[in-house]
Amino acid sequence: MATTATDARRDLLITGLRNIHAVEKQALSIMTPQVERIEHYPEVAERLRAHIEETHGQIARLDEILAGFQESHSTLKDAALSMSGGMAAITHSVAGDEILKNSFANYAFEHFEIAAYKSLLTLADDGGFSSATTLLSQSLGEEERMAAWIDDALPTITRRYATLYAEGGSSAAKV
Numbered sequence: 440m441a442t443t444a445t446d447a448r449r450d451l452l453i454t455g456l457r458n459i460h461a462v463e464k465q466a467l468s469i470m471t472p473q474v475e476r477i478e479h480y481p482e483v484a485e486r487l488r489a490h491i492e493e494t495h496g497q498i499a500r501l502d503e504i505l506a507g508f509q510e511s512h513s514t515l516k517d518a519a520l521s522m523s524g525g526m527a528a529i530t531h532s533v534a535g536d537e538i539l540k541n542s543f544a545n546y547a548f549e550h551f552e553i554a555a556y557k558s559l560l561t562l563a564d565d566g567g568f569s570s571a572t573t574l575l576s577q578s579l580g581e582e583e584r585m586a587a588w589i590d591d592a593l594p595t596i597t598r599r600y601a602t603l604y605a606e607g608g609s610s611a612a613k614v
């Protein structure tokens with residue numbers, strides 16, 4: 440069966456949309472257990488809560504774009520990545536420096552999302568799928584702002600961790 444360039448871009452875009460849909464589900468499975476445990480970093484908890492809300496919106500945008508292509512997300516991909524997200528949160532929670540490791544992981548995760556949305560935007564632009572472009576750009580902006588927030592907050596988080604550690608050791612310097 441002959442595949443035109445437009446069909447190929449559409450197929451790649453749909454695969455990419457399903458992948459990022461699963462990544463967004465994974466994001467929820469990473470951020471939700473984190474936010475529930477935070478005690479000493481209320482500004483981090485607040486920003487995570489806001490980004491969890493944004494992430495629900497991002498998932499809704501992806502569902503909307505996929506529906507426009509008469510497609511849907513992959514339940515199997517969503518489930519697989521959500522499980523791995525939960526595992527990462529558990530791994531960090533056994534370490535005294537959980538807040539730092541989570542911050543590093545969240546910083547990396549946001550940049551993964553930024554790269555994925557930029558790649559999807561390239562496919563959408565090149566394929567002329569302009570309704571997808573608008574929605575994906577909104578999500579990209581949210582990821583970039585979240586990454587920038589973590590970048591800005593990291594020195595403050597690190598100093599508070601160092602203070603708590605000085606006061607009571609690693610066991611007292613929890614999240």
Ligand code: MG
Pocket residue numbers: 463466494497552582
């Ligand atoms: Mg996201």
Ligand code: FE
Pocket residue numbers: 466490548549552581582585
């Ligand atoms: Fe994000």
